[in-house]
Amino acid sequence: MKIATWNVNSLKVRLPHLLQWLDTNPVDVLCIQETKLTDDKFPLAEINAAGYEVAFSGQKTYNGVAILSRLPIGDVVRNNPHYPDEQQRLLAATIGGVRFICAYVPNGQAVGSDKYAYKLAWLAALQEWVRAEMAAHPQFAILGDYNIAPEDRDVHDPAEWAGQIHCSEPEREALRALFGQGLADAFRLFEQPEKQYSWWDYRQMAFRRNRGLRIDHILLSPALAQRCTACTIDRETRKWEQPSDHAPVVATLD
């Protein structure tokens, strides 16, 4: 089973890229974020035609998440039952005996801002939901855009980013709290090349200079981590015309 996560930054704009990527990367499950589409505008027919079932939860302009699957999708839950939220950032589903959560963690904008407080409160509530879901489903994975670089080695210039949004200690602590529940960062289960990132700013030729952050993650429960044989970031999509600023992250499970 291959599973993946990708922040597409507007599914309306990126649908051709999504279909092209799935054509050459026919993963079994793909979690996408920032669809930015209300549900009535979701391109259901096109995705079904590509061989995927899909669950989605969207809104106008911002946020929006979806789970695409080649296998039947069951027990879909929108949002965190422990945290009422108008923003559509979370979607859970059971596929092939695995419980999945697709997550779009708030950006946080700037340390100390209202949006930063929302990010930390949202993450604290997520931890409670994850605890419950993991207890009920030993085969558990949470994939998405976390908007947090776990360590300095996940940052192109740690000095420039020190204490900044995506790298601040409270954010990293929130991520470590998830690791503390037994979740493993699939990417770090394996030997990896240095300077591997999943997001690059559109400005200042950041991609060509590899000035990026690794903020998109696949976290696996112990039972799933045991099944994981590879995890990679696919930089190719970022070279395409009019790309998303994020790259897909892919994990292989036995």
Add this chain to the structure above:
DNA sequence: ATGGCAATAGAGTATTGA
């Protein structure tokens, strides 16, 4: 220190992202 690029909403420019 600020904006730089992109997407959206909506008709010039503001907001948000990361």
